[in-house]
Amino acid sequence: MRKLLLIAALAASTATVANAATWVATCTDGKNVQYVQTIDGVGFLYLKTSKDFFQTARLAQSSFDGTTICGTVQGNAPVGAEAVTQICASKSSQTVSLKYRNPSVKADTMHEAGTFCAANVTIRATNIKVQ
DSSP states (O other): HHHOOOOOHHHHHHHHHEEEEEEEEEEEESOOEEEEEEEEEEEEEEEEOOOOEEEEEEEEEEEEEEEEEEEETTTSSOOOOOOOOEEEHHHTEEEEEEOOOOOTTTOOEEOOOOOOHHHHEEEEEEEHHHH
16 A cells, blocks of 8 residues: 555656647638637747748737637736736637737726737647646
């Protein structure tokens, strides 16, 4: 029994694989943009040229309500200040939208800035190695 507990403790202390979901929103109305965001993880904004998609910005998740996930570009605000913009992907409306906060107004909240594009929003299971 002790040996079994020791093996279980060792297994728990080594690297494990956790399942997370990655949202992928690809514009379908002519705008060559793709937003990829892993829940509780990193996100990326890709722009497509005539040749291929290129990573243009790294994002941090800013909100998630089960239907919409939002992220903000890391470094788009001074250190200690709140982000000015957010990009969001909605699986219910199949859109990519933007939110905006006026940086000159203290304690301003995020406001809907409107739809950026119609999108194909898919959710993929992702295996993430956790140390």
